[in-house]
Amino acid sequence: MKSITSKKAARALPFPRLNDNKYTRGVCELVVGSEAFVGAAILAVSAANRMGAGYIRAYVCEEAARVLHAVQPSVVTLPAGDYASASHNQDERHPRATVVGCGMRGTQVELRLVVDVLESTDAPVLVDGGGLAALAMPDGMAALKKRFIEGLPTVVTPHGGEALRMLQALHEQRALEQTASRGVLGSARDAKEFAARGARALVGNSTPQEMALALSRAFGVVCVLKGPDTFIASGDEESDRDVSALYQGTPALAKAGTGDVLAGVIGALLAQGVSAYDACVAGTFVHARAGVLASVDLGETCVTAEDVLSHLAPAVSALVRKLQKEGN
Numbered sequence: 473m474k475s476i477t478s479k480k481a482a483r484a485l486p487f488p489r490l491n492d493n494k495y496t497r498g499v500c501e502l503v504v505g506s507e508a509f510v511g512a513a514i515l516a517v518s519a520a521n522r523m524g525a526g527y528i529r530a531y532v533c534e535e536a537a538r539v540l541h542a543v544q545p546s547v548v549t550l551p552a553g554d555y556a557s558a559s560h561n562q563d564e565r566h567p568r569a570t571v572v573g574c575g576m577r578g579t580q581v582e583l584r585l586v587v588d589v590l591e592s593t594d595a596p597v598l599v600d601g602g603g604l605a606a607l608a609m610p611d612g613m614a615a616l617k618k619r620f621i622e623g624l625p626t627v628v629t630p631h632g633g634e635a636l637r638m639l640q641a642l643h644e645q646r647a648l649e650q651t652a653s654r655g656v657l658g659s660a661r662d663a664k665e666f667a668a669r670g671a672r673a674l675v676g677n678s679t680p681q682e683m684a685l686a687l688s689r690a691f692g693v694v695c696v697l698k699g700p701d702t703f704i705a706s707g708d709e710e711s712d713r714d715v716s717a718l719y720q721g722t723p724a725l726a727k728a729g730t731g732d733v734l735a736g737v738i739g740a741l742l743a744q745g746v747s748a749y750d751a752c753v754a755g756t757f758v759h760a761r762a763g764v765l766a767s768v769d770l771g772e773t774c775v776t777a778e779d780v781l782s783h784l785a786p787a788v789s790a791l792v793r794k795l796q797k798e799g800n
C-alpha cells in the first residue's frame with residue numbers, strides 16, 4: 473500500500489492560469505445541508521470557495537442561503553429542489569463538479585435528489601454524509617453503474633460508520649436477490665433478517681483498507697474512507713495504486729464538521745479538472761495539514777472545523793513553497 477506524501481499532494485494541486493476566468497477555473501456546485509444540518513452546508517460550501525474553484529453555486533435550504541449570503545457573499549445560492557431542472561454538463565474549457573449529501577438526514581426526498589444529481593451531470597460527483605444512503609438503493613446503484621460504464625468519475629467519502637452501513641446494505645440486497653432468484657420460500661421479514669445477519673458477518677471483520685477497496689469496486693467509485701488514518705481506493709483493478717493511505721492527520725480533526733470541510737475541499741479540486749484520484753490525494757493531504765497547522769496555533773484540544781477551514785490557505789501555501797523549493 474502506498475502512503476500519500478506532500479510531494480504527491482503538491483504535484484496534484486491546480487493553479488490559476490494567466491488567461492483564466494471564473495468559469496474556466498471550474499464551477500463547483502454543492503447540493504448540501506438540510507433544515508436540521510445548516511452548518512454542514514456552510515462548512516462544505518466555504519471550503520469549496522477557499523480551494524480555488526472559480527464559481528461556487530450552492531443548492532441549499534432557505535436558512536443556509538441566508539447564512540451564506542452573510543458569511544460567503546461570493547457564493548451564488550439556489551433552492552435545493554432546482555438542481556434537477558438545470559443543466560450541469562461540462563466541456564474541456566469549463567470543468568465542473570458536484571458535491572452532494574453533506575448535512576442530509578437521508579429522507580426519501582433527499583435520497584431522490586442524490587440519484588437526480590448522479591443522473592443529470594457528466595461532471596465528477598462527490599457523495600458524502602447522509603447522501604451516501606442513496607447509493608445502495610436500486611436507483612442509486614443503477615445510476616452509479618451507468619456513470620461507471622460511461623467513464624464518469626464518482627467519489628464517495630464515508631466515515632467508518634457510513635462505510636459499514638453501505639457495505640451491509642449492499643450485501644443485504646445481494647443476499648435478498650439470491651434468495652428470490654433461487655425461489656427460496658419464507659416470509660419477506662425472515663428473508664430480510666437472514667440477509668442482514670449474513671451481511672453483518674461478511675462486513676464485521678474487515679479492515680478499513682479492505683472496506684475502502686470493497687466499496688470502490690462494488691460501487692465503481694473512488695472511495696475515501698475517513699478515520700484516524702484515511703484510505704483512498706481507486707477502484708481501478710488494473711492499477712498499482714489500488715489503495716493509498718494518509719497517515720498525517722491529527723486527533724484534533726475528530727470534531728463534528730471536519731468531514732464536511734473535506735468534501736468541499738475535494739469537490740473544489742474536482743471542479744478545477746483534477747482527476748478523481750489526485751483530487752482525493754491532494755484534498756485529504758491539505759485537509760490533514762490544515763488540521764495540524766490549526767493544532768500548532770491553537771493546541772489539539774481547541775481546534776474546531778471552522779479552524780480547519782481557516783487553515784486551508786496556510787496548508788496550501790506550505791505545499792506551494794515545497795513545489796517552489798523543488799524547482800517545479
Ligand SMILES: NC(=O)C1=CN([C@@H]2O[C@H](COP(=O)(O)OP(=O)(O)OC[C@H]3O[C@@H](n4cnc5c(N)ncnc54)[C@H](O)[C@@H]3O)[C@@H](O)[C@H]2O)[C@@H](O)CC1
Binds near residue numbers: 602728
Ligand atoms: N454542523 C453540522 O450541521 C454537522 C452536520 N453533520 C451531518 O450530519 C449528518 C449525520 O452524520 P453523522 O456522522 O453525525 O451521523 P451518522 O448517523 O452518519 O453516524 C453516526 C453513527 O455512526 C457510528 N460511527 C461508526 N464509526 C464512525 C466514525 N468513524 N465516525 C463517526 N461515526 C461513526 C457512530 O457511532 C454513530 O452511531 C451527515 O449528513 C453530516 O454531514 C455532521 O457533519 C456534523 C456537523
Ligand SMILES: Nc1ncnc2c1ncn2[C@@H]1O[C@H](COP(=O)(O)OP(=O)(O)O)[C@@H](O)[C@H]1O
Binds near residue numbers: 726728
Ligand atoms: N483521530 C483522528 N485522527 C486523524 N483524523 C481524524 C481522526 N478522527 C477523525 N479524523 C478526520 O476528521 C474527519 C471527520 O469526518 P466525519 O466523520 O465525516 O465528520 P463530520 O461528519 O462530523 O463532518 C475525517 O477527515 C477524518 O479522517
